[in-house]
Amino acid sequence: MNQQSRTDDELKQTIRERYAERAAAAADTKTCGCxxxxxxxxxxxxxxARGLYAVDETGDLPPKAVLASLGCGNPTALADLQxxxxxxxxxxxxxIDVLLAARRVGPGGKAYGVDMTDEMxxxxxxxxxxxxxxxxxxxxxxxxxxxxPDASVDVVVSNCVIxxxxxxxxxxxxxxxxxxxxxxxxxxxxxxxxxVSLVPQGLREDADAWAGCVxxxxxxxxxxxxxxxxxxxDPAVEVTNVYDGSPANSCCGAPALPAGVRLVSGFVRAVKxx
Numbered sequence: 001m002n003q004q005s006r007t008d009d010e011l012k013q014t015i016r017e018r019y020a021e022r023a024a025a026a027a028d029t030k031t032c033g034c035x036x037x038x039x040x041x042x043x044x045x046x047x048x049a050r051g052l053y054a055v056d057e058t059g060d061l062p063p064k065a066v067l068a069s070l071g072c073g074n075p076t077a078l079a080d081l082q083x084x085x086x087x088x089x090x091x092x093x094x095x096i097d098v099l100l101a102a103r104r105v106g107p108g109g110k111a112y113g114v115d116m117t118d119e120m121x122x123x124x125x126x127x128x129x130x131x132x133x134x135x136x137x138x139x140x141x142x143x144x145x146x147x148x149p150d151a152s153v154d155v156v157v158s159n160c161v162i163x164x165x166x167x168x169x170x171x172x173x174x175x176x177x178x179x180x181x182x183x184x185x186x187x188x189x190x191x192x193x194x195x196v197s198l199v200p201q202g203l204r205e206d207a208d209a210w211a212g213c214v215x216x217x218x219x220x221x222x223x224x225x226x227x228x229x230x231x232x233x234d235p236a237v238e239v240t241n242v243y244d245g246s247p248a249n250s251c252c253g254a255p256a257l258p259a260g261v262r263l264v265s266g267f268v269r270a271v272k273x274x
Contacts, residue, residue: 008166011207015164016117018211019093023119026094071159072213072251072265073188073240076100080186084108085154088178090143090171090187091115091161095124095136101157102136112153113138114146144170151180158187160265163217164210172230176272185227185270190217190251191237194261203254214254214263223268232270241265 076097081087081104089098092113102111115121115138124138141147143158144167156175165171175185192199196219209215218226220237227235243249243263245256251263 011166011210014207015211019117020119023094023117023123026123071097071188072190073159073267075157075159075186075188075267076104078186078267079155079157079184081105081155086152087111087155087157088146088148088153089113090156090158090175091164092124092138093120095127095138097157097159098124098136098138099127099131099133102133105135107135110135110137112148114141114143116140116142144174146174146178148178150177153178153183154180155184155186158189160188160190160213162187163190163213165216168218169226169230172226172232176231179272181272182274183272185232185268187268188240189266189268190214191223191264191266192217192219192261193264196261198258198261209254212251214251217263220266227270231272233273235268235270237266237268239264239266
């Protein structure tokens with residue numbers, strides 16, 4: 001069944017089931033997958049993190065937090081987090097970025113994680129307990145309807161999750177709502193660049209490719225326009241990797257794309273005006 005024949009609720013359920021499976025895989029520490037591929041055997045934390053996190057960042061985290069790393073970037077390292085700030089991670093998964101954010105903002109700050117998958121929330125809370133981090137709270141919810149009040153956080157981060165949403169405009173409006181004036185959006189995401197009409201239709205209609213962070217990706221200029229429409233200022237995308245479709249550098253097994261369009265991971269920045 002392809003994307004077009006699924007309702008939004010069915011697609012969301014497919015995504016929830018996919019990430020529940022990955023949470024279970026990380027929980028038994030036998031297998032793990034990244035956002036851009038199926039679960040695969042792993043032999044070291046650094047291999048799981050796929051070079052996205054420095055060894056000194058992950059060395060004292062619970063192994064299961066690193067095993068559950070499913071992102072395409074390291075937003076907490078690029079967000080310029082400051083002591084005392086309040087951070088929200090949209091789609092927090094096993095909690096690695098929340099735990100890293102909590103460390104960066106210190107005991108005077110706080111890091112929230114929001115996730116819709118019960119299995120991921122259970123894993124994240126287990127990782128928090130093992131890490132002994134007090135300034136963290138994981139909340140059950142959807143990124144289209146964040147369970148936090150208006151103007152309550154300084155920074156919104158996310159790691160390869162916004163592309164999964166079936167209502168990205170609502171996600172961006174929610175991020176804008178919960179940010180304080182002057183607050184920052186700093187997310188890693190999968191993005192198309194160029195003429196998206198060249199992307200094979202079968203790829204864009206594949207539900208598994210959507211759950212794997214490819215089919216739901218926005219085109220770069222479309223992404224920037226949606227950020228502006230949500231109220232954000234100074235939106236920008238910094239490319240961090242270009243996927244060429246090779247076995248060693250493919251997102252969710254996506255093939256090499258025709259000339260004129262490419263699939264990238266990028267660091268997306270924007271600011272809520274004061």
